[in-house]
Amino acid sequence: MTPGDHQTSALDEALAALVGQPVGNGRTVAPDPVNQPMIRHWAAAFEDANPVYTDVEAATASRFGEIVAPPLMLQTWTMATPTITGIRERGGSPVEGDDAAVLSLLDDAGFVGTLATNSEFEIMRPLHLGDRVSATTVVETVSEEKRTRLGPGRFLTWVTTYVDDAGEVVGTQRFRILKFKPEGLS
Amino acid sequence: MTTSLDWHTITVGDALTPLVIDVTATVIVAGAIATRDYMPVHHDRDYANAQGAPDIFMNILSDTGCCSRFLTDWAGPDAMVTRLAIRLGVPVFPGHTLAYTGTVTDLSRTADEGFVEIEFTAIDDLGEHVSGTATISLPVDPADGDRS
Numbered sequence: 001m002t003p004g005d006h007q008t009s010a011l012d013e014a015l016a017a018l019v020g021q022p023v024g025n026g027r028t029v030a031p032d033p034v035n036q037p038m039i040r041h042w043a044a045a046f047e048d049a050n051p052v053y054t055d056v057e058a059a060t061a062s063r064f065g066e067i068v069a070p071p072l073m074l075q076t077w078t079m080a081t082p083t084i085t086g087i088r089e090r091g092g093s094p095v096e097g098d099d100a101a102v103l104s105l106l107d108d109a110g111f112v113g114t115l116a117t118n119s120e121f122e123i124m125r126p127l128h129l130g131d132r133v134s135a136t137t138v139v140e141t142v143s144e145e146k147r148t149r150l151g152p153g154r155f156l157t158w159v160t161t162y163v164d165d166a167g168e169v170v171g172t173q174r175f176r177i178l179k180f181k182p183e184g185l186s
Numbered sequence: 187m188t189t190s191l192d193w194h195t196i197t198v199g200d201a202l203t204p205l206v207i208d209v210t211a212t213v214i215v216a217g218a219i220a221t222r223d224y225m226p227v228h229h230d231r232d233y234a235n236a237q238g239a240p241d242i243f244m245n246i247l248s249d250t251g252c253c254s255r256f257l258t259d260w261a262g263p264d265a266m267v268t269r270l271a272i273r274l275g276v277p278v279f280p281g282h283t284l285a286y287t288g289t290v291t292d293l294s295r296t297a298d299e300g301f302v303e304i305e306f307t308a309i310d311d312l313g314e315h316v317s318g319t320a321t322i323s324l325p326v327d328p329a330d331g332d333r334s
Contacts, residue, residue: 041220042220042221042251044216044220045216045217045219045220045221045248045251046217046220046248046251046252046254046255047255048251048254048255048258048259049259050255050258050259050263051263052263052264058263062263062264063264063266063325064266070251070254071254071266071267071268072250072251072253072254072267072270073221073251073254075221075247075250076220076221076222076247079221079222079223079247080222081222082222082224084224087224087226088226088230088233092224092225092226092227092233094224113237115274116245116246116274117273117274118271118272118273118274119246119249119250119270119271119272120269120270120271120272121250121267121269121270121271122268122269123266123267123268123269126266182237182238
């Protein structure tokens with residue numbers, strides 16, 4: 001066994017121990033309840049004219065009976081409020097000290113590049129104005145090292161469960177990122 | 187877009203209304219900030235260059251947003267997306283044209299909901315940016331038969 005193999009296997013063991021464990025603090029509460037300004041901003045960005053998001057009259061007449069948030073906006077509600085100062089120096093991390101153990105392990109092993117590759121949502125119900133969403137994220141899998149077009153990498157998959165104030169599940173999301181060792185960059 | 191598709195009139199093989207997005211830096215930045223994704227690769231070209239990318243590129247939450255619009259622009263305001271699975275291919279950079287196309291692959295229903303399974307892709311100047319599948323739900327009258 002070469003020292004390199006030994007290092008890889010130690011990393012594999014450390015990563016394997018994190019499977020099934022929460023990512024980061026475990027539970028993230030949305031900074032704001034579901035609200036019209038953020039929905040309007042989101043719909044404007046994608047030029048989405050669906051009236052059930054912003055037009056009370058049309059929404060009332062629809063199957064939903066009231067304004068709803070775009071179901072696929074789910075992930076946006078629990079995104080961290082960023083500290084803009086220093087964001088570049090933190091490699092894009094929105095806030096200080098939010099690095100999940102699994103990401104730190106991969107970063108420290110040289111897998112500093114990050115690329116989102118898959119996102120899979122199941123939506124149980126649309127969100128209404130005033131709903132407060134919380135998210136719990138758990139590591140599902142970490143792949144072995146693979147050759148990718150960007151360099152050697154590992155695929156990290158986590159599963160987030162989103163719940164409302166009552167603790168009812170409103171949606172789930174499986175999210176996969178590639179952590180890679182950038183090649184050809186100097 | 188004030189009327190929704192009648193689930194009974196949809197058939198397997200139907201094409202969704204194509205969606206073409208002329209992607210600019212503004213489109214990418216607007217989407218990143220509206221989805222509260224402040225990773226600099228989505229708004230800071232110098233930073234993106236230092237990461238080996240030729241320009242800023244669209245974030246995955248914006249892809250989800252574009253998919254949402256693509257699906258409900260076609261099906262109407264009573265449609266609800268209940269499932270989405272996307273895989274990212276090549277990135278989208280400013281100056282690209284991003285073209286969504288999709289097809290109905292299956293239909294099913296419960297008493298008051300009709301479901302539509304969809305397969306779709308989004309192609310940009312480099313190739314396939316997104317490939318995915320989705321399920322949307324449309325309201326149906328429990329008194330109506332399965333298919334007209």
